[in-house]
Amino acid sequence: MKHIARKRFGQHFLTDTGVIDAIVRAIDPRPGQPMVEIGPGLAALTQPLVERLGRLTVIELDRDLAARLRDHGQLDVVESDVLQVDFSALRASASGPLRVVGNLPYNISTPILFHLLEHVAAVQDQHFMLQKEVIDRMVAAPATADYGRLSVMLQWRYAMENVLFVPPEAFDPPPRVDSAVVRMLPLAEPPVLDRRHLAELVQVAFSQRRKLLRHTLGKWLEQRQAGGNFDLQRRAEEVPVAEYVALAQATQA
Numbered sequence: 001m002k003h004i005a006r007k008r009f010g011q012h013f014l015t016d017t018g019v020i021d022a023i024v025r026a027i028d029p030r031p032g033q034p035m036v037e038i039g040p041g042l043a044a045l046t047q048p049l050v051e052r053l054g055r056l057t058v059i060e061l062d063r064d065l066a067a068r069l070r071d072h073g074q075l076d077v078v079e080s081d082v083l084q085v086d087f088s089a090l091r092a093s094a095s096g097p098l099r100v101v102g103n104l105p106y107n108i109s110t111p112i113l114f115h116l117l118e119h120v121a122a123v124q125d126q127h128f129m130l131q132k133e134v135i136d137r138m139v140a141a142p143a144t145a146d147y148g149r150l151s152v153m154l155q156w157r158y159a160m161e162n163v164l165f166v167p168p169e170a171f172d173p174p175p176r177v178d179s180a181v182v183r184m185l186p187l188a189e190p191p192v193l194d195r196r197h198l199a200e201l202v203q204v205a206f207s208q209r210r211k212l213l214r215h216t217l218g219k220w221l222e223q224r225q226a227g228g229n230f231d232l233q234r235r236a237e238e239v240p241v242a243e244y245v246a247l248a249q250a251t252q253a
């Protein structure tokens, strides 16, 4: 029976075989690698991936789609909201760190990225299709309009690159926005850091983008009697990730 795309699940199914091939090539799946696909949908990526891997774990929230996928002999189907999935537990029962992939539901793409950040130690790499505008913000350099909280909160932990542009016509139904594929590699030697403390600091810094940091972060640092030589005569978007990290390390309890 034909599946009717469900808007509430962010369902836009890939149909362009050239784009599907290009994504699979960018992922470069090898036999036996432990891989998890988020939101397999009608299996546009799932099928070419599992043909190369042999086995694949998929996480799908839509009950009807999960039921179809269970008929496929090479898939381990987790019928769940991905935000409830314990990736560290999946890693514990796999033969190595996980490769995580997916054409993500755009309405919850940022929560998914932050959920995976909690399980980063379980992950080898991530390849995600996302709204292009979100990827632009993820990979943005300081002193650009796209540089913000998302850039800092991901760049301190991952090396990231935009690997493919994907136009709306590659999907059925087409989304209203351009898409792209991002590659995310956890840094081999990440800074030792309390992520929640960095998140608080960055939130304060970017709370008023246009103002100098002395109006925002200045007060926050004063309360902590810290930040002695940190230059507050700048805007939040001018501060490189490494400086935010160093300030978080210097001010955390």
Ligand SMILES: C[S@@+](CC[C@H](N)C(=O)[O-])C[C@H]1O[C@@H](n2cnc3c(N)ncnc32)[C@H](O)[C@@H]1O
Residues within 6 Å of the ligand: 009, 010, 011, 012, 013, 014, 015, 038, 039, 040, 041, 042, 043, 044, 045, 059, 060, 061, 062, 065, 080, 081, 082, 083, 102, 103, 104, 105, 106, 108
């Ligand atoms: C953009 S579609 C991609 C479908 C397919 N991978 C493709 O490329 O054609 C997103 C998929 O994620 C599923 N999904 C939506 N919300 C989800 C959630 N919270 N947890 C797991 N899967 C979800 C949808 O049902 C849908 O299959």
